[in-house]
Amino acid sequence: xxxxxxxxxxxxxxxxxxxxxxxxxxxxxxxxxxxxxxxxxxxxxxxxxxxxxxxxxxxxxxxxxxxxxxxxxxxxxxxxxxxxxxxxxxxxxxxxxxxxxxx
Amino acid sequence: xxxxxxxxxxxxxxxxxxxxxxxxxxxxxxxxxxxxxxxxxxxxxxxxxxxxxxxxxxxxxxxxxxxxxxxxxxxxxxxxxxxxxxxxxxxxxxxxxxxxxxxxxxxxxxxxxxxxxxxxxxxxxxxxxxxxxxxxxxxxxxxxxxxxxxxxxxxxxxxxxxxxxxxxxxxxxxxxxxxxxxxxxxxxxxxxxxxxxxxxxxxxxxxxxxxxxxxxxxxxxxxxxxxxxxxxxxxxxxxxxxxxxxxxxxxxxxxxxxxxxxxxxxxxxxxxxxxxxxxxxxxxxxxxxxxxxxxxxxxxxxxxxxxxxxxxxxxxxxxxxxxxxxxxxxxxxxxxxxxxxxxxxxxxxxxxxxxxxx
Numbered sequence: 001x002x003x004x005x006x007x008x009x010x011x012x013x014x015x016x017x018x019x020x021x022x023x024x025x026x027x028x029x030x031x032x033x034x035x036x037x038x039x040x041x042x043x044x045x046x047x048x049x050x051x052x053x054x055x056x057x058x059x060x061x062x063x064x065x066x067x068x069x070x071x072x073x074x075x076x077x078x079x080x081x082x083x084x085x086x087x088x089x090x091x092x093x094x095x096x097x098x099x100x101x102x103x
Numbered sequence: 104x105x106x107x108x109x110x111x112x113x114x115x116x117x118x119x120x121x122x123x124x125x126x127x128x129x130x131x132x133x134x135x136x137x138x139x140x141x142x143x144x145x146x147x148x149x150x151x152x153x154x155x156x157x158x159x160x161x162x163x164x165x166x167x168x169x170x171x172x173x174x175x176x177x178x179x180x181x182x183x184x185x186x187x188x189x190x191x192x193x194x195x196x197x198x199x200x201x202x203x204x205x206x207x208x209x210x211x212x213x214x215x216x217x218x219x220x221x222x223x224x225x226x227x228x229x230x231x232x233x234x235x236x237x238x239x240x241x242x243x244x245x246x247x248x249x250x251x252x253x254x255x256x257x258x259x260x261x262x263x264x265x266x267x268x269x270x271x272x273x274x275x276x277x278x279x280x281x282x283x284x285x286x287x288x289x290x291x292x293x294x295x296x297x298x299x300x301x302x303x304x305x306x307x308x309x310x311x312x313x314x315x316x317x318x319x320x321x322x323x324x325x326x327x328x329x330x331x332x333x334x335x336x337x338x339x340x341x342x343x344x345x346x347x348x349x350x351x352x353x354x355x356x357x358x359x360x361x362x363x364x365x366x367x368x369x370x371x372x373x374x375x376x377x378x379x380x381x382x383x384x385x386x387x388x389x390x391x392x393x394x395x396x397x398x399x400x401x402x403x404x405x406x407x408x409x410x411x412x413x414x415x416x417x418x419x420x421x422x423x424x425x426x427x428x429x430x431x432x433x434x435x436x437x438x439x440x441x442x443x444x445x446x447x448x449x450x451x452x453x454x455x456x457x458x459x460x461x
Contacts (some may be wrong), residue, residue, distance in 0.1 A: 020322040052386045055164075056389075060356060087265055
């Protein structure tokens with residue numbers, strides 16, 4: 001059974017198409033829960049609720065999780081908008097690429 | 104493939120095709136159809152307005168938000184069917200409905216960029232109010248341009264948060280957006296184009312310095328392509344501003360009008376569309392538009408043909424300008440063909456792979 005850390009690692013394969021940075025490093029993945037029966041629940045957000053990318057991202061995340069956890073009984077990806085995403089949620093790696101490093 | 108959305112996008116792209124045909128009619132090609140008059144409203148409202156409306160509706164996933172693009176389609180049908188006044192009322196409804204969508208977004212998730220997106224919608228409403236009041240095109244077209252520029256500006260400001268810009272820089276951009284509205288007011292009320300020109304140059308410089316494209320242009324593949332489209336678009340925005348500064352009141356009609364407006368609508372807006380189609384279309388249509396380097400060719404044709412068009416305008420060479428205009432249309436057609444071609448090739452390749460493994 002896949003662990004939440006393994007799934008989080010797998011989600012680094014989902015890359016924002018404009019930024020070239022993965023969604024984990026962008027700070028979009030709020031939580032990965034694996035239930036005792038193996039059911040997977042990913043809570044994630046988008047940088048802007050006005051952007052139509054949300055549904056596409058959900059599908060990409062579902063595909064990435066399903067590819068990694070072949071025997072999970074269910075995979076649920078939920079977009080949450082609270083708390084709203086903030087740039088401070090980015091990883092140092094993403095900061096390095098996008099803003100030249102933290103001040 | 105999200106089938107429900109297909110009619111909206113089909114209508115938007117049909118409007119683009121007819122608007123392009125109308126444009127070619129206007130610059131001197133002998134074409135049948137007599138649709139030249141519809142070029143502006145079809146481009147701004149039926150194509151761009153519908154596309155943007157669809158994007159917001161997909162993002163919000165609430166039935167009422169589809170009202171705006173629906174009005175847009177109805178408007179273009181009336182326009183082409185000869186019911187001009189009904190069309191202007193429907194386009195006005197389209198803009199007002201969109202204003203409600205942006206207001207709703209700004210209310211739920213208040214931010215500087217959400218406010219600017221609402222301001223963009225307001226500019227569109229003002230332009231369409233003038234249109235419904237039968238005001239001349241020169242008095243309203245820069246409001247349409249402001250709608251597009253501010254919509255893009257709000258998205259770029261939102262993305263620029265990733266660069267952790269100083270507060271002052273963000274406030275400066277907000278000020279420029281407000282000044283854009285002021286510039287449009289002056290155009291309509293007093294035929295003064297220089298203030299608007301100065302604002303466009305200011306915005307282009309800000310974007311050229313602070314946009315996240317300055318970072319992503321160093322990457323490869325699609326992020327680089329999108330960034331190249333954005334940065335070259337900013338150069339055209341600045342050029343539009345310079346033309347308005349240089350032309351002054353001459354921008355109300357003729358070659359200065361043509362050059363400055365198409366720097367915005369082709370150089371800036373169409374560049375954005377090229378850069379973002381591979382990103383947004385998968386989200387809206389649930390169909391991947393794989394990036395391939397061939398997409399650079401239509402971008403090059405777009406910029407080269409626009410350069411020739413602006414040169415022809417400044418040199419008062421209408422025949423050269425007409426051929427350049429054809430080049431603009433060819434660039435757009437090439438982009439659609441290359442983008443669809445990439446999707447087709449990907450479909451064939453994955454079909455082969457799955458039959459090989461079967």
